[in-house]
Amino acid sequence: MSKHETVVGLEVHMQINTKSKVFCECSTEFGEAPNSHTCVVCTSQPGAIPILNKKAVESIVKTGLALDFTINKQCTFARKQYFYPDVPKNYQITQSEPPLCSKGKLVINVAGKEKVVNLTRIHLEEDAGKLVHEIGSRKLDYSLLDLNRASVGLMELVTEPELSSPQEALEFLMELKNIVEYLGTSECNMEEGKMRCDVNISIRPAGQKELGTRIEIKNMNSISGVRDAITYEVERQIEVLDSGGKLVQETRLWDAREGITKSMRTKESALDYRYFPEPDLVPFDLPDSFVETLKKELPELPKARRVRFIKDYGLSKYDANYLTSSKIIADYYEEALNILQDKKVAAKLVANWISTELNARLNSSKIDILESPVSSKNLAKLVSLILSGTISGKIAKTVFEEMYEKSSDPEIIVKEKGLIQISDESAIIKMCEEAISESPKAVAEFKAGKERAIGAIVGLVMKKSKGQANPQLVNKILLEKLKA
Numbered sequence: 001m002s003k004h005e006t007v008v009g010l011e012v013h014m015q016i017n018t019k020s021k022v023f024c025e026c027s028t029e030f031g032e033a034p035n036s037h038t039c040v041v042c043t044s045q046p047g048a049i050p051i052l053n054k055k056a057v058e059s060i061v062k063t064g065l066a067l068d069f070t071i072n073k074q075c076t077f078a079r080k081q082y083f084y085p086d087v088p089k090n091y092q093i094t095q096s097e098p099p100l101c102s103k104g105k106l107v108i109n110v111a112g113k114e115k116v117v118n119l120t121r122i123h124l125e126e127d128a129g130k131l132v133h134e135i136g137s138r139k140l141d142y143s144l145l146d147l148n149r150a151s152v153g154l155m156e157l158v159t160e161p162e163l164s165s166p167q168e169a170l171e172f173l174m175e176l177k178n179i180v181e182y183l184g185t186s187e188c189n190m191e192e193g194k195m196r197c198d199v200n201i202s203i204r205p206a207g208q209k210e211l212g213t214r215i216e217i218k219n220m221n222s223i224s225g226v227r228d229a230i231t232y233e234v235e236r237q238i239e240v241l242d243s244g245g246k247l248v249q250e251t252r253l254w255d256a257r258e259g260i261t262k263s264m265r266t267k268e269s270a271l272d273y274r275y276f277p278e279p280d281l282v283p284f285d286l287p288d289s290f291v292e293t294l295k296k297e298l299p300e301l302p303k304a305r306r307v308r309f310i311k312d313y314g315l316s317k318y319d320a321n322y323l324t325s326s327k328i329i330a331d332y333y334e335e336a337l338n339i340l341q342d343k344k345v346a347a348k349l350v351a352n353w354i355s356t357e358l359n360a361r362l363n364s365s366k367i368d369i370l371e372s373p374v375s376s377k378n379l380a381k382l383v384s385l386i387l388s389g390t391i392s393g394k395i396a397k398t399v400f401e402e403m404y405e406k407s408s409d410p411e412i413i414v415k416e417k418g419l420i421q422i423s424d425e426s427a428i429i430k431m432c433e434e435a436i437s438e439s440p441k442a443v444a445e446f447k448a449g450k451e452r453a454i455g456a457i458v459g460l461v462m463k464k465s466k467g468q469a470n471p472q473l474v475n476k477i478l479l480e481k482l483k484a
């Protein structure tokens with residue numbers, strides 16, 4: 001086995017979350033009738049003039065600020081020439097030098113350790129249209145063109161070649177998606193193509209500084225796909241080198257069904273694109289106040305929220321990481337917590353319910369917490385019933401099942417089913433006495449010094465009360481009686 005190091009750099013395209021496209025007023029709505037959102041600009045009619053969408057620039061600058069980028073105030077655009085079957089004008093408006101943002105960083109967590117990944121740039125560009133090769137399940141022997149996506153604004157984020165495993169690439173994309181979702185600058189919905197990724201992969205002998213020959217896999221549309229493609233490609237490259245072959249710089253495609261990459265074309269260089277300044281968009285400088293205002297408007301980001309959860313709610317690092325791993329989970333958590341009286345006492349319990357019970361149920365029914373049948377308000381009510389001693393933790397699980405199945409209110413379930421915890425001493429004393437007289441063996445063991453034997457008697461009382469006796473009270477009474 002040869003010792004090789006994996007080197008990965010990513011180019012991530014994220015659709016900017018604006019109502020209209022980046023150079024015209026057409027809507028960016030996804031899934032509409034083909035070519036229904038088009039105009040002279042985005043269908044590339046000769047002489048049509050692009051007009052820059054200010055919100056798109058704001059979104060990129062915001063994203064740049066959140067990722068520690070330097071914002072370049074000069075705003076310039078360039079034409080990138082290519083034969084684009086899905087862009088009739090045969091060039092794409094993009095940014096060459098300078099991009100809006102240069103030199104940023106993103107911190108990822110890999111196996112409990114922090115790693116800083118340096119980011120090269122973020123620039124603004126327009127998306128292409130889409131070629132359609134099938135209608136429903138009918139394969140066409142010609143191609144149709146849908147220009148709804150043409151000229152939709154994209155931000156392209158490029159990383160330095162610093163990721164060194166499939167897992168790091170996965171963590172990177174999850175954290176990036178999380179931050180961008182917090183910012184709201186892109187929906188990053190990979191199923192709708194709102195986040196796509198080109199993955200550059202090379203290997204080199206361990207310890208060597210110089211980079212190896214890179215292979216680029218274009219247009220990946222799932223994070224787990226990126227991980228699997230890197231795993232496959234690294235093995236393939238090692239095999240080629242070990243068998244005396246040579247790698248050539250090329251573009252490959254990931255075939256998710258077969259789980260392999262296939263050669264597509266050898267790589268074109270920047271020269272082939274003949275970038276030149278876009279004559280229809282005059283260069284301009286962003287005013288200082290533009291950047292300053294956006295800086296002030298930045299929302300709380302995942303890292304800051306994590307730290308706050310630990311500090312204010314006394315959560316463990318693990319819980320805080322889990323809850324802030326997605327904005328919607330963190331929002332759900334805080335919505336529930338804000339309803340409860342004593343936040344510090346409730347914090348850990350609410351966190352537990354979300355990360356275990358709720359998470360497991362949502363996973364098995366494959367739904368997002370946004371569509372959770374248990375609302376944050378109802379989860380808060382459930383926790384409040386436990387904290388007040390109205391129901392036991394055990395009963396709470398039964399109540400939770402029903403809440404999940406029927407989206408119902410726990411207070412109503414508890415009332416209707418008579419599940420209120422029995423804290424009435426005289427009723428519990430009676431059940432304890434019965435249980436003691438029915439368990440001579442356990443009683444004898446307990447009296448002989450085997451304290452654990454009490455468990456069987458507690459169990460019997462709980463059974464008699466259908467799980468409704470207050471367990472602390474049961475324990476206390478049994479101990480008093482057995483020691484008397």
Ligand code: ADP
Nearest residue numbers: 007008009010159160161200201202211212214
């Ligand atoms: P292009 O547009 O030609 O693909 P870019 O410079 O925009 O070139 O992107 C290059 C990407 O490839 C960056 O993410 C960079 O980190 C990565 N990269 C460059 N060289 C290597 C290499 N030898 N191995 C892995 N990744 C690389």
Ligand code: ZN
Nearest residue numbers: 024026039042
């Ligand atoms: Zn248009």
Ligand code: MG
Nearest residue numbers: 011198200216
């Ligand atoms: Mg590339």
